[in-house]
Amino acid sequence: MRRARQRGRGVEFDEVRAYAAGDDVRAIDWRVTARSGTPHTKLFHEDREQPILVAVDQRAAMKFGSQRCFKSVMAAHIGCLALWSGLQAGERVGGAVLGDKGIADSRPKRSQHAVLKVIRDLVHAGTPQSDNSAEQPSIADLIQQLERISRPGTRLFVISDFHDLLDEDHLAPLRRLARKTQVVAISVADTLEAELPRAGYYSVTDGDNHSQLDTGISGIRESYAADYQSHQSLIARRLRELRIPLLAVRTDDEPLKRLLTVFPAR
Numbered sequence: 001m002r003r004a005r006q007r008g009r010g011v012e013f014d015e016v017r018a019y020a021a022g023d024d025v026r027a028i029d030w031r032v033t034a035r036s037g038t039p040h041t042k043l044f045h046e047d048r049e050q051p052i053l054v055a056v057d058q059r060a061a062m063k064f065g066s067q068r069c070f071k072s073v074m075a076a077h078i079g080c081l082a083l084w085s086g087l088q089a090g091e092r093v094g095g096a097v098l099g100d101k102g103i104a105d106s107r108p109k110r111s112q113h114a115v116l117k118v119i120r121d122l123v124h125a126g127t128p129q130s131d132n133s134a135e136q137p138s139i140a141d142l143i144q145q146l147e148r149i150s151r152p153g154t155r156l157f158v159i160s161d162f163h164d165l166l167d168e169d170h171l172a173p174l175r176r177l178a179r180k181t182q183v184v185a186i187s188v189a190d191t192l193e194a195e196l197p198r199a200g201y202y203s204v205t206d207g208d209n210h211s212q213l214d215t216g217i218s219g220i221r222e223s224y225a226a227d228y229q230s231h232q233s234l235i236a237r238r239l240r241e242l243r244i245p246l247l248a249v250r251t252d253d254e255p256l257k258r259l260l261t262v263f264p265a266r
Contacts, residue, residue, distance in 0.1 A: 014043045050155050050182075051108035052086035054079040054095040054118065055142055057160035058125035066192040067252035075159040075188050076122045077255045082157050083115045085259075094118070094149070098142040098160070099125035107149050140170035143177055150181050159186040162235050171238060178242045185244050186259075187235065190251045194228050196221045 016029050019039035032040040056079040062072035069077075079095065086093045087110070094108035095118035104121035106114060139160060150156060156177070162185070164170060177183060199216035215221055232248075239246045249258050 016040050016042055049091060050153060051092040051094070051151065052082065053108060053146060053150055053154055053156045053181075054082045054093070055098065055146055055156065055158045055160075056095065056118075056122060057098045057139070057142070058122060059098060059100050059136060061163050062161060062188070063126075064193075065190050065251045067190060067250070069251050071161055071188045071190055071251055072126065074249060074251050074253070074255060075186075076126075078186060078188075078249065078259055079122070079157070079159055080115070080119060081256060081259050083118060086155075087112065087115060095121070096142060096145055096149070097121040097125050098137060098139070100136050103137055103142055103145050105145055105149055108154070138170060139164050140167070140173055143170070143173040147173060147177050147180070150177070152180055154181040156181045156183045157186060158183060159188060161188055165235055166238065171242075174244075175242055178244055183242075183244045185239050185246045187232075187246060187248050188251070189232075189248065194225065194232075196224050 016032050017040065019028060019033075019041045023041045027042045027044070029040045029042050056075050058072050058075070062075060063070050065071055065073070083093045083095060090110070092108035092110045093114050094106045095114075096103055096105040097118065104124070106117045106121070108114065139162065142158075146156060146158075165174075174183075196213075196215045199221075200214075202213045202215065204211050204213050236246055247258065247261060249255070
């Protein structure tokens with residue numbers, strides 16, 4: 001049932017369920033009771049709760065890794081840890097998964113099923129798709145969806161490599177979202193994105209095409225590292241302007257230790 005704010009009570013309507021011994025008789029929902037023929041009571045929760053939404057990027061660019069796992073796997077791992085931690089702390093949890101074909105989302109609930117729903121969406125997004133004709137959604141599409149499903153005060157973890165964040169069209173919805181919720185950006189990268197391997201010839205492929213990379217060309221490693229650092233610095237500056245904290249994670253990091261820097265154990 002739709003949640004509605006109860007003015008003056010300091011609580012928010014959560015749901016209606018069958019009356020149980022010990023329930024406050026003042027909270028009986030007489031309309032539902034009349035329709036069903038059995039007593040039903042309204043349940044409320046305190047306004048001070050802080051629902052948690054976890055948004056995980058699982059698009060093609062995230063399916064890369066040279067260390068212990070792909071960026072997509074690290075992002076999924078961190079997202080699931082945040083969801084289980086939030087649920088254990090008594091918060092409502094939900095999520096959104098950005099895949100190559102669209103966005104799967106679930107509104108926050110205080111239930112293990114809410115976490116399992118996000119996990120299923122992550123598994124589906126990681127399954128190879130035969131139809132590549134659909135236009136890939138952008139990070140802005142994800143942020144706009146998060147605007148629709150979040151409520152003021154929600155704590156929101158956005159986990160991505162943010163490769164397409166810098167367009168102004170993409171920053172505008174993030175600016176609106178940051179005013180409404182408490183956004184934490186978690187950037188996932190791989191060591192090979194930041195620094196080319198030592199001088200030599202390397203075979204590279206995107207799964208369809210194959211080529212040779214010569215990292216011994218004069219200045220190529222320095223130029224590559226400088227371009228990456230410049231891009232990451234620009235992302236960090238834009239997020240800082242929006243007062244959004246940024247946690248940088250590598251694919252060879254220990255996800256729990258990194259997450260605890262912004263999600264302290266309780």
